[in-house]
Amino acid sequence: MSEIVEREVLLPVPVEEAWEAVTEPEELEEWLADEVELDLEQGGAARFRWDDGTERTGTVELVAAPVRLAFRWEDGEAGASFVELTLIPVDEGTRVRVVETGPYAPVGMHLQALAASAGAVHA
Amino acid sequence: MAADVFAALADPTRRRVVSELASRQSVTATELARVLRITRQAVAKHLSALADAGLAAPTRQGRETRYELTPAPLEEAVEWISSVGGQWDDRLARLERHVGRRASR
Numbered sequence: 001m002s003e004i005v006e007r008e009v010l011l012p013v014p015v016e017e018a019w020e021a022v023t024e025p026e027e028l029e030e031w032l033a034d035e036v037e038l039d040l041e042q043g044g045a046a047r048f049r050w051d052d053g054t055e056r057t058g059t060v061e062l063v064a065a066p067v068r069l070a071f072r073w074e075d076g077e078a079g080a081s082f083v084e085l086t087l088i089p090v091d092e093g094t095r096v097r098v099v100e101t102g103p104y105a106p107v108g109m110h111l112q113a114l115a116a117s118a119g120a121v122h123a
Numbered sequence: 124m125a126a127d128v129f130a131a132l133a134d135p136t137r138r139r140v141v142s143e144l145a146s147r148q149s150v151t152a153t154e155l156a157r158v159l160r161i162t163r164q165a166v167a168k169h170l171s172a173l174a175d176a177g178l179a180a181p182t183r184q185g186r187e188t189r190y191e192l193t194p195a196p197l198e199e200a201v202e203w204i205s206s207v208g209g210q211w212d213d214r215l216a217r218l219e220r221h222v223g224r225r226a227s228r
Binding site: 004005007010013021022027030031079102107110111112114115117118119 | 207
């Protein structure tokens, strides 16, 4: 497993409506960032700004309406990471799965173990 | 910075060096080379990369240079990863509330 983060949420709406919520800038501004620009096509530019002054720029990597959106974004602290949103229609609505992967992802699983063994000797 | 730690630990031999450093108070490059069965030159390169990432620190003891692990950046990197998860928890909770409000209209 190379993901560093994998999360899922169930939205009580049909997949088309869930797709709008995760792709339209004014919808994304309700939950992802305070200001969002997103050119919804492969290679399109993305820009996310938060009121605390942080900002991320990125590129849309994949658009498959209404089930999959993937983009790369640049975080100043740890470099670029890849975010993939997958929408799965279910009886109760739409399941939204988020996976964020970074160049650091393969290291993530070793980190905890190394940090723990370091803590035991060097605490 | 978390990125430096991730880059330093991307190399499997370097992770073994960190494990060895973690299991003892301090070690010389020669001792490490013997334990890891790689050349002293290779060990020195890895130690210098780890030092650049803030993960190892050299101390002179008489004629020898001993290295010890400086684990703070490891803990910061672990915290960084868990903060990425926490951010998604917050975002998805907001998404759930937002869509729920819309669905009930």
